[in-house]
Amino acid sequence: xxxxxLIVDDEQxxxxxxxxxxxxxxxxxxxxxxxxxxxxxxRKRRPAVVxxxxxxxxxxxxxxxxxxxxxxxxxAVIMISGHGTAPTAVTSIKMGAYDYLEKPLAYxxxxxxxxxxxxxxxxxxxxxxxAHLELGKGKxxxxxxxxxxxxxxxxxxxxxxxxxxxxxVIYGLGLHxxxxxxxxxxxxxxxxxxxxxxxxxxxxxxxxxxxxAETEYATTLSREGESIRTVEHLLSALHALGITNxxxxxxxxxxxLDGSALSFCERLKEVGIEDQSAPRREVVIDRRYEVTGDxxxxxxxxxxxxxxxxxxxxxxxxxxxxxxDFTLSPGAFEKEIAPARTFGFMRDLPMMNELGLGSxxxxxxxxxxxxxxxxxxxxxxxxxxxxxxxxxVIGDFYLLGYPVRGKVTANLxxxxxxxxxxxxxxxxxx
Numbered sequence: 559x560x561x562x563x564l565i566v567d568d569e570q571x572x573x574x575x576x577x578x579x580x581x582x583x584x585x586x587x588x589x590x591x592x593x594x595x596x597x598x599x600x601r602k603r604r605p606a607v608v609x610x611x612x613x614x615x616x617x618x619x620x621x622x623x624x625x626x627x628x629x630x631x632x633x634a635v636i637m638i639s640g641h642g643t644a645p646t647a648v649t650s651i652k653m654g655a656y657d658y659l660e661k662p663l664a665y666x667x668x669x670x671x672x673x674x675x676x677x678x679x680x681x682x683x684x685x686x687x688x689a690h691l692e693l694g695k696g697k698x699x700x701x702x703x704x705x706x707x708x709x710x711x712x713x714x715x716x717x718x719x720x721x722x723x724x725x726x727v728i729y730g731l732g733l734h735x736x737x738x739x740x741x742x743x744x745x746x747x748x749x750x751x752x753x754x755x756x757x758x759x760x761x762x763x764x765x766x767x768x769x770x771a772e773t774e775y776a777t778t779l780s781r782e783g784e785s786i787r788t789v790e791h792l793l794s795a796l797h798a799l800g801i802t803n804x805x806x807x808x809x810x811x812x813x814x815l816d817g818s819a820l821s822f823c824e825r826l827k828e829v830g831i832e833d834q835s836a837p838r839r840e841v842v843i844d845r846r847y848e849v850t851g852d853x854x855x856x857x858x859x860x861x862x863x864x865x866x867x868x869x870x871x872x873x874x875x876x877x878x879x880x881x882x883d884f885t886l887s888p889g890a891f892e893k894e895i896a897p898a899r900t901f902g903f904m905r906d907l908p909m910m911n912e913l914g915l916g917s918x919x920x921x922x923x924x925x926x927x928x929x930x931x932x933x934x935x936x937x938x939x940x941x942x943x944x945x946x947x948x949x950x951v952i953g954d955f956y957l958l959g960y961p962v963r964g965k966v967t968a969n970l971x972x973x974x975x976x977x978x979x980x981x982x983x984x985x986x987x988x
Contacts (some may be wrong), residue, residue: 560584561606561676566596566622567638568614569866570729572661576609579665580672593617595626600633607675610655612646613740613758614637615725616808620650620758629653634675638663641729641740646809649758709984712839712960719838721745721803723830728821730813739813741792743826748801748836751959752796756784757809765793767980768955773973775955787811790973791900793823794953797865797961798891799831802838806930817899817924819949823892843964847986849979857975859983862965867951869968878933880944886952895952897938898945901925904933951976 563585565576571624574588580587590596593614600608608626612619619637626633637650640661647658655677659667669882716943725744746753761784763769771780773983776788792812796804798819806812815821848858854872866885885893902924925942926934939945955962955977968975 560586562586562588562603563672564596564599564603564605564608564988565589566593566608566612566614566619567591568983569611572611572638572663576668577662579668585672591615593619593622597629598621600626600629604828604872606679606873607636607672609636612637612650613641613729613742614726614741615727616744618742618757620646620653620760623650623653623655632679634679636671636675639740641809646758648695652961705932708939709841709958709960711841711844711983713842714837715840717838717840718833719748719802719831719836720800720831721747722801722826723832726825726829728813728815728825730815739811740808740815742807743803743829744807745832746805748803748834750803750805752793752802752804752956753806754779754786754789754806756786757807759784764959765789765957766959767977767984770957770977773977775973777902777957777973777977785810788814790950790953791815791817791819792953795826795896797817797862797887797952797956798886798896799823799826800861800961801826801831802961803834814900817901818946819896819953820892823896839960840964841958841960841964841983843962843983847979847982849975849982851971851975853970854855855970855975857963857971857979859966859971859979860967862963865952865955865964865966867948867968868964869944869947869951869966870970871947872970873943876970877927877943881943882941882948883947884948891952894933895945895949898942898949899925899938900946901927901943904928947970947972955980 563580565573565587567573568591577587577589588599588605590599594616610619610622614622621636623635635655637655637658638661639646650658656678657671659671670756722745724745725742728741730739754763756763761782763779763781763784763786763929767778769779769781771775771785772778777790778787779789780786786808787813807835843859843861846855846858850856864885868883869881871880904926925932950973951966951968954973958980
């Protein structure tokens with residue numbers, strides 16, 4: 559009888575197809591979409607080879623690989639991914655994976671890797687399978703997540719903290735990197751905050767003002783040489799939906815999806831948003847704070863009963879001037895702001911190329927504006943441009959580390975100004 563093969567992937571189509579291919583070759587297979595369940599299956603069924611996806615909703619493939627190798631140093635693991643990178647491949651091999659295959663999986667490559675892994679395991683084990691495998695005592699100890707630095711303006715509210723009910727994975731293209739990327743979102747306990755975890759290195763980056771490194775065309779967070787680009791659309795959805803505790807595992811850049819925050823809202827609601835047994839704290843603005851720039855550029859925030867944004871946008875023709883006033887609530891955000899997509903100008907493309915940005919811009923994930931108007935899509939709103947600017951403000955202001963209560967008034971401003979004003983608030987109230 560052929561050996562047993564464990565297939566671990568979050569895509570049901572991959573599980574079904576790969577299982578059928580291997581069973582046609584006489585192998586037995588067992589499948590799961592969960593890294594945690596994969597460890598349990600390995601302990602109970604002792605498969606000869608594991609096909610393991612990098613992106614899993616509950617624990618990523620590299621974490622699972624590490625634990626498998628601790629359980630069984632001879633574990634024969636073949637990593638698979640359609641959204642990986644060369645550094646990820648190198649890291650997985652260094653961690654003990656036998657091979658790394660890119661999706662779509664080629665029939666001959668799968669069988670070649672499988673047979674090679676079986677031969678390598680047989681050699682390491684001296685021709686015999688290990689007689690006994692030990693998983694260890696319970697689950698891996700949870701990581702420590704510290705909330706971001708506090709503010710004198712923090713107030714405890716009657717609203718509960720929130721996280722998501724279950725883990726999920728989102729795939730997509732990075733707007734500025736142009737690379738395929740994946741993102742896993744996992745719940746965190748109360749008083750954790752929002753945190754990013756870079757793959758494959760595992761560097762933790764708090765979603766906080768202190769982590770901001772760049773604001774050119776998008777907001778980038780960095781720490782210890784690792785960066786996460788384009789965080790503002792996801793943070794805007796989290797701010798609007800009141801999600802205060804979340805772990806986001808990602809490589810390099812948050813997927814742009816359709817260029818708006820709508821898909822993030824839909825996925826978060828699909829997996830479920832869960833109230834937690836702890837009251838949330840909010841940054842309650844106590845006075846007027848303002849920053850100014852060239853010409854009419856200005857950004858201010860002042861006390862108010864809720865978070866709201868009044869934004870005036872003014873570009874040369876064909877865009878012209880737009881104004882929108884918005885008060886944040888989950889329902890209003892999903893209807894009025896979340897669908898508004900990011901936009902760019904044909905005239906800026908040479909500069910963006912020089913900066914290495916915009917490589918992932920496609921006809922379906924941004925609004926492209928030429929000399930005579932929008933050239934690639936129908937607008938979702940006549941004033942979609944100013945609505946997207948408000949979306950960015952909502953996302954950037956979540957980098958204070960907590961939901962915000964105050965009225966923002968913006969004239970012709972961008973990410974750099976959003977961060978500058980928050981640093982003024984943080985410095986004045988620390």
